[in-house]
Amino acid sequence: MQSWQDGPTRSAIIEFVARVSREVDPVERVAVFDNDGTLWCEKPMYIQLDFIVRRLADKVAADPSLAEGQPYLAAHNGDLQWFGGAITKHYQGDDTDLKTLAAAVLSLHDSVKVEDHAAAVGTFFAEAMHPTLHRRYLECTYAPMVELLRYLADHEFACYIVSGGGRDFMRPVTSQIYGIPPERVVGSAQGLKFVGADGYGDLLLQPALDIWDDGPEKPVRIWNRIGRRPIFAAGNSNGDDEMLMYTGAQDGPSLKMLVHHDDAEREFAYTAGAERALGHAEQYGWTTVSMRDDWATVFRD
Amino acid sequence: MQSWQDGPTRSAIIEFVARVSREVDPVERVAVFDNDGTLWCEKPMYIQLDFIVRRLADKVAADPSLAEGQPYLAAHNGDLQWFGGAITKHYQGDDTDLKTLAAAVLSLHDSVKVEDHAAAVGTFFAEAMHPTLHRRYLECTYAPMVELLRYLADHEFACYIVSGGGRDFMRPVTSQIYGIPPERVVGSAQGLKFVGADGYGDLLLQPALDIWDDGPEKPVRIWNRIGRRPIFAAGNSNGDDEMLMYTGAQDGPSLKMLVHHDDAEREFAYTAGAERALGHAEQYGWTTVSMRDDWATVFRD
Structure with a gap:
């Protein structure tokens, strides 16, 4: 110890x-x-949120028309404040953005095999850095x-x-x-x-x-x-x-x-x-x- | 082996x-x-069904008026055919008895602590005999x-x-x-x-x-x-x-x-x-x- x-x-x-x-x-x-x-x-944000933002941005890269709506636009622009704001608004009684976010997050891996999802998570952790702690x-x-x-x-x-x-x-x-x-x-x-x-x-x-x-x-x-x-x-x-x-x-x-x-x-x-x-x-x-x-x-x- | x-x-x-x-x-x-x-x-029946029938009969013993309805009457009388019949009818498209049984089963341990339920199960197994195998x-x-x-x-x-x-x-x-x-x-x-x-x-x-x-x-x-x-x-x-x-x-x-x-x-x-x-x-x-x-x-x- x-x-x-x-x-x-x-x-x-x-x-x-x-x-x-x-x-x-x-x-x-x-x-x-x-x-x-x-x-x-x-x-400054849950590690899983970083994973989600990257996966949303990947989807925009594959289909640019997605950037016309949220949360894809925010993910594409690296606008992390939009994601934080969705949660802040939720605590203020406004669930609009959180519901938009939740629907996109749940559909991210729709019909993906659990083993393929695990591989995507592994790839993320092999590379991803914390935004301020330099590790x-x-x-x-x-x-x-x-x-x-x-x-x-x-x-x-x-x-x-x-x-x-x-x-x-x-x-x-x-x-x-x-x-x-x-x-x-x-x-x-x-x-x-x-x-x-x-x-x-x-x-x-x-x-x-x-x-x-x-x-x-x-x-x-x-x-x-x-x-x-x-x-x-x-x-x-x-x-x-x-x-x-x-x-x-x-x-x-x-x-x-x-x-x-x-x-x-x-x-x-x-x-x-x-x-x-x-x-x-x-x-x-x-x-x-x-x-x-x-x-x-x-x-x- | x-x-x-x-x-x-x-x-x-x-x-x-x-x-x-x-x-x-x-x-x-x-x-x-x-x-x-x-x-x-x-x-001839799931062991858990025997446990359930005994618990239902215990409830009738504590409150005889329950015996006016099923599945308590069947439990009180040891009428195991009623329980088997509920399942048979289910496979024939008639869920009436199975729903009556399920509601009673789910309410059996309503608001019971998980530890107290475990103790009741332990008491059952300490005593209960198989009806035909003599063990x-x-x-x-x-x-x-x-x-x-x-x-x-x-x-x-x-x-x-x-x-x-x-x-x-x-x-x-x-x-x-x-x-x-x-x-x-x-x-x-x-x-x-x-x-x-x-x-x-x-x-x-x-x-x-x-x-x-x-x-x-x-x-x-x-x-x-x-x-x-x-x-x-x-x-x-x-x-x-x-x-x-x-x-x-x-x-x-x-x-x-x-x-x-x-x-x-x-x-x-x-x-x-x-x-x-x-x-x-x-x-x-x-x-x-x-x-x-x-x-x-x-x-x-």
């Missing part, structure tokens, strides 16, 4: 793991991690959290990702960057359709949302996928609040961790979208991680 | 596993098994299939159940009877709702179907849960047909197995509901298991 500064947070982790090692059957050692803003950087997205994971994943695995925890991000966007890289295999990646997802002929079959992505894995849906998906209550959870936003509440039986050891982005110098400083979770962390004694004070390093080299 | 008779089926399994051990990365060794009729006995349901698993599960696990396969049966009905016993933990049990499921207060939360069953894990939905759920294409699949009915078609890349080793119930003496003999899958097995060269000829023993002692 050398990427963590000495202090109460690091001590809390080490004491928790020591207690679990003594008291908890290995099969019950389930740990769940949010991804965006908890394991990898989510600013590949694959190197935008938080070194202390990756070290924590390994530390927990070394103590016979099963670590899962439970993210609002796309399940099939994360899976192609999680083994490499986190040591988490596809079957332990829980996230939002498009619908799938089985198409078979001559004794074989494939799964094709469909232009409809199947799972929106955020907020109260996170504990539901945890039960669906794992069938146990976690004893460790880490998140960074209001979308993780219910997952943190669900974690830990009332009479056993548990650790509920909230990553607080307070390091403008090395990463980003923001609390927007995390207000309720930060309030609960203080109210219920969850472990708040200060990126500035608790992390000796932020990114892996 | 001593519970399997010497012969082409046993040889096909052993040769497949030997080839996989040489050629396939352990992370790709995914095996999927249907449950009812593949791992445990499904005749507990827990002893109605097929010895050759349990041996196969272990044989595959010994060769670094990850074995999953992918069943039309209830996910949360199977999970409480699959570790004990199959060595399959809850996170590797895929099945049909009711909706869940998160209810939180004071920093803690629980998941409550809801009176609505979330997943009906049968037919073309099986490969979809396999991708959702596992994120890989299996290389081994075993089933016994038309509901497993798409799962078998989905199994195996066209250029790698795979084994697709269909259990054929042809042993009236030791178990049951039937093909109803398996016609299409048996046809595909013959057409595409899948491995058909004859319970009568291929199994040295049927049930574990």
